[in-house]
Amino acid sequence: NAGVMQNPRHLVRRRGQEARLRCSPMKGHSHVYWYRQLPEEGLKFMVYLQKENIIDESGMPKERFSAEFPKEGPSILRIQQVVRGDSAAYFCASSRDRNNEQFFGPGTRLTVL
């Protein structure tokens, strides 16, 4: 089992562009979580998805951010019209069910110029 995969590992965007971050959960895991880590901060929850459904998006900014986890393929975190404040490390985690251990991916480091 390769573990949770995230790509790209590093992403550079100019202000106003779109950023797409991908997360492939571990085999057999249908629950995906996205967290954001700003410099000098801990990880902060953004959104929790279970195949094709958003279960909890209470941590997601209301504008410009969206997430999906289609029936086939990876989960996608999409940030439209990026701003400098979006620069952060974005981590994805997956679990077999909602109460099981969350396994983390290596993260995507987004830099907005």
Added chain:
Amino acid sequence: AQRVTQPEKLLSVFKGAPVELKCNYSYSGSPELFWYVQYSRQRLQLLLRHISRESIKGFTADLNKGETSFHLKKPFAQEEDSAMYYCALRGSGYSTLTFGKGTMLLVSP
């Protein structure tokens, strides 16, 4: 609201010395507490959780509901323990984790 506080950004000890990484939490219900560790150039991984009451790599942590703390302890630190340590909380009925800001542990020879 739930909150996790790790008061130390950096803890530096010598090899063989005892280690205690502090974690305090704020939550009105019965939380589940975790310690995650991130070694250099590796991904975040679960070190231990309070419900399992086990010792991993010599580390233990006891949930103290009276003091709302979940401090991580090891009697004799090793150089390979150097890493970033995050305390995390999961509220009852929730699946998501609330993390502290982390403590960097540096163990010198």
